[in-house]
Amino acid sequence: MDTTVYVPIPDDAPAAGARPAVTPAVRARALTKTYGRGEAEVRALDGVDVDFAAGRFTAIMGPSGSGKSTLMHLLAGLDSATSGQAFVGSTEVTGLNDKALTAVRRTRVGFVFQQFNLLPMFTAEQNITLPVELAGGTVDKMWLGTLVDTLGLGKRLTHRPAELSGGQQQRVAIARALIAQPDVVFADEPTGNLDSRSGAEVLSFLRRSVRELGRTIIMVTHDPAAAAYADRVVLIADGKIAGDITDPTPESALAGLDALRTVAAR
């Protein structure tokens, strides 16, 4: 039995300092992805080098079509790179076959989708525990309890997705992403389908997961207000890293985004 007690990390503690950052949770080296050929060739990612620290909440921000989603897919091993490398911990995911990638997805990474993507025929609890069951493991009841409490899902566990609001569904999806205690959780526009109030709620939960539960989250967004919840913002434009903001505020994030647009406009 795993009897680990998760000690909440105080809000004011420097997040990165909570553990020594020996290796970053996720790394990209000269990561390149092109779609199509010849005339129609699109260079969605162009030699990206970036590190994502463990125990941090990082936002990837950029204009629409800048390559945010592509970067995330490659980092998570969902899609194959044209060249370059991507690492989760010390594992190079760019070189793995489907079987090994499935193993990585089961234990090392979690996903939160814009469309929630819960299974309609299962209850909230069944949805949350599904990844562990697919991997053939046993659900850590204590960790499940912690997640449910943190995400405020206590009364909703027996409900099916159709009986839940969008915000609630996304919180269930976050719990599902965290249940296997992955090294990193990727979230692609997690608030894209939510009203601003539910969106804010979901973002605070993501931040609490990092601060209180010691998780690592990489979130893709085009919304400066959402990016401001993160510890750090990585800016991307035209498939290249275009900037880095630590401890962003909505204002600084917006300013960063505007700067990109000005660059692009010029």
Place this chain on the structure above:
Amino acid sequence: MIRLTLSQMRRSAGRLAAAAVAIVIGTAFVAVTLLAGNVITSTTYDSIAAQYTGADLVVRGAAPGGATEDAVRDVAGVATADEQLMSYQQLENGGRTIFQGVLAEPTDPAVLPLTVTDGALPEAAGEIALPTDVAERLDVAPGDQITLARNVLDGDQEVDEQAWTEVREKLTVSGTLDDPYGAFSMMGGAAVAPAADVQGWEADLMGPGESSGEPATLLVTLDEGVDVGQTREAITGAAATAASNAGMDVSAVDVVTPDEHAESVASEMTGGEDVIFTTFVLVFAAIALLVAALVIANTFQVLVAQRTRTLALLRCVGADKSQLRRSVLFEATLLGLASSVVGLLAGLGLGQAALAVGRGMDLGVPLPETITLTPAVVLVPVVVGTLVTLVAAFAPARAATRVAPLAALRPDEAPTAARGAGRVRLVLSLLVAVVGFALLGAGVALSTAAGEPTTGLLVGVAGGVLSFVGVLVSAVFWLPRVVALAGRLVGASGPTARLAAANTLRNPRRTAATSTALLIGVTLVGMMSTAAASARITMDAEFDGRYPVDVTVSTDLSGSGKDATPVPAGLGDTVRELDGVASVLEVPATSVQLAGDGVDEAAQVIARGMDPDEAASVLRSTESLTPLAAGTAVVPENVADVWGVTDGQTLTLTGPDGPLETTAAVTELADDAVVLVPDDLATLDAAAPTTGLWVGLDDPRDAAAVVPTIQDAVADTEAPADVLGAAVERASFQQVIDTALGIVVGLLAVAVVIALIGVANTLSLSVIERRRESATLRAIGLSKAQLRGMLAVEGVLIALVGAVLGVLLGLVYGWTGAAAALGWAGEPAIAVPWRDVLLMLGVALVAGLVASVAPARTAVRTSPVEALATE
């Protein structure tokens, strides 16, 4: 709208494939059936026409006998005129007996549609030409002799006093014949003997001067260059005069050409065999089409669900409900029409191929070279196929009209489960099912307990049909529950199975329709094989009691026991040595006089002697010989009826060595002799010869193979002994059941195949529908193997539930059917055809797995990235 429908169809082409295949198979089935009906009609016509090929004119409705022949021959221009006379006679050689139609040889051999393969046509009295296969079976060649055993009416003209004598004559085989046009294939072929002989045999069956009164047919050939029209009239006149002289209906006399005659005979026969055949097979085609309709309905339901957004958009921009409905129905019509045409072509191809194969095999019936296209063959399959598709699309078309314009504005959602069916349907269908099952029970009770087999069978069949309709219509309510239950069972085995079980319940209607399609076929196959198994066991028991002896070799059949020659010494041992023979009992017999209260004074029968214990070693059932003991005469029911013997009465038997007082015990023994213990027989006739061998076989099913070897052994001794095999009858009965079962199951298999295509169809449609979900599952850690496993479990669940329920229903229907149909034959046995049951479940299991292969291939190709896609 039409353009839109067409473009939607193009986009959904892959999804329509399974529905199209289902229609193609169904319509091909219909087309082949109609073609086969046509072939039967045309071979009937050809075979009839062949009988008259050599003749120039055919006289119908003429008076039988030489007078008409002479009158017609006297007409100027007539070359020959012969009555077409066929006499059925018993031909024997050694131990073999064949009942054969013998044709009177016409004056002009050209009239005969037979060809001589060896030897010649008969030239003198006492000669006969045999069909090649008959000569083979009798083991004779031209020049050999065979025995003709025929009955001759003798005695006074007083009907009461008439008696039959069996006459045995030797005939010389003059040659062997082939029937290249199949002219007599429907009468078991024809031998040929001189006209005078055949006429004599027929005359011996009637009193002096008597005539059968049956109108005769004459074959006429004309001199060269004679005007057919004029001669025809002259012949009509001559035949009419002869008919009126004979006191027959003159207006029935008619002279026609062979073609006209064949046509009218063939058209009298249509409405016969071919119609029965076509109707019979079309019932199975209808079942196949019903199953196809379920597959089609499923497909369109899914298509409409997947197009919800497009349909809603159309509604937003002003399309009205009827336009949407028409669009779906138009699509169905196009699909139905195209698939039906393909099905028709496939059917025609199959029909032609079958003819080619059939011509290659020697079927004894000359088959036409090519299929005959009639308007019905072309139109019926296409119209039926299109209509079935259209009707199957009605419900989905209605669903399309229910799409609210608002649905276009909702976020992209997986299509939700279809609305459950109405309460009215539930109540009505359950009512129909309950009434049906009650009628089924009543039918069984009527035919077994109440002894009303015909009424019972009718009530039972009505009940069976009603209950099956009820079960099928209500399936949408209860079948998903059964699937849920089965799902819970397999769900315990892990998350993959649990996912699969949950998936089968997402759209209960679709799952129910898919399983139901399979259930229909499996129920019917199960019913047939259960009924056949039950019938076999029931009839076995019945045969055991009625024909306790597998094979008898006897020299005292047909009442000629007085001067019976004994069975050759050593034959018993020879037979005992044969393969497949288990035991042989040598039965001595003598002829005795019966006397007793109410017993006919003329009662003369054969008495056999046998030891009850020894008899038991040969008999299948000793029931009918149970009373056999010293001082008791076992009297078969039919003997008792003829001579007025009653059970338990005192019966005095008198044989050559004196009388014997016995008690009569009437039983169901199938024999025409009374049975005594050996000592009692010795009292009657101390020197009673062995006139019979009772032979028990190892397995009566092998009778068809063993009996000929016994016949050979008997033939080798050249003793005039008959070999009678009740076991042969039993085996041929079993073969009839097995053949009928094989044909019916083969026909039903088409429905099962379509249903299995339906399973694959449902799975692949679901996979397309659940694209994003599969991607999500892959993203959260479902391996490719697990995804494949999930779909395999889904397929197996749907298929097995249909098959298991079908088998259970099939058992119920099979048992009740056998009980209702065979209730008269005593206690109906209940049999489970385990082999067939396991086979069906095995096929369902494998088919479920196979059905998941293609959809699984599509599913695993889905990249997990698609889970993140927004559109």
